[in-house]
Amino acid sequence: MxxxxxxxxxxxxxxxxxxxxxxxxxxxxxxxxxxxxxxxxxxxxxxxxxxxxxxxxEEGLLTREEREAMAIAISGENRCEYCVASHKRYLKDLTGDWRLSEVLAANPRRAELPPRMRALVDFALKVTHRHHEMTEEDLRPLREAGLSDEAILEAAEVAAMFNFTNRLLNALGIRPNPEYYP
Known part of the structure; x- marks a missing residue:
């Protein structure tokens, strides 16, 4: 392969x-x-x-589930086959819920999410598509969901990491391992 x-x-x-x-x-x-x-x-x-x-x-201010949900949403939007496959598997292993991973990858805007996770996924999608349009107002939903400035910085790091990594993997044709698939 x-x-x-x-x-x-x-x-x-x-x-x-x-x-x-x-x-x-x-x-x-x-x-x-x-x-x-x-x-x-x-x-x-x-x-x-x-x-x-x-x-x-590692332990962070966001839960592993929140970080994985962001990773899947971003990777689905960027059409990164590798990250979609691997992070869907990681989220399923954390939650036992394949459906959540599938919906996040296919259409994260329709995923039924708790308010804090919804704010994080929406933030991640804006960072992915319209980062150049962001204003301080874009942080309001995160703050309303109870995130500290430190947690918001962590969310921005996750969003940036996956936008970077998705582009790198897609540019080089890196394929997922078969082990990521059920």
Whole structure:
């Protein structure tokens, strides 16, 4: 199976730090994500991964479910096959609800969401499509949903990370692992 339109390096040629990351993936999930295999071509891959991991997997001001919902909504809008597949799987694993993941990917505006998650998804969609039109008023729904300025910054980081990563994956033809599909 083709993983990327670029050369995917063999594991033996990678620096020890990257091979150690691959081993962590195997221990945690049973496989190495194709995005890691493809991004390993870059010497900046460990930096990108540490930031991604801190933003999406560690404790934050947003719940994991909220961050995953934002990731799916953004990735669906950007038509990023890899991120839609992987983050739908992550949200389903967190919630047990495939339907929520499917609706978020297909039409996030119609997803039935709690008010705080709705505010976050709507914010993420505006960052995705009309970031240049944003004003301070766009933060009001987030504040009304109880988010602090620090949590709003985290939401903006998630939105920016997925808009960046979606474009990178799409530009390089990186395909999702079969393990992401039910």
């Amino acid at each position: 083709v993983i990327s339109w670029l050369r995917v390096p063999e594991e033996e040629e990678l620096p020890e730090a990257v091979r150690a990351l691959f081993q962590e993936f195997r221990e945690r999930t049973g496989f190495v994500p194709n995005v890691a295999r493809a991004f390993a071509l870059s010497p900046r891959f460990p930096l990108w991964f540490r930031y991604y991991h801190a933003l999406m997997r």
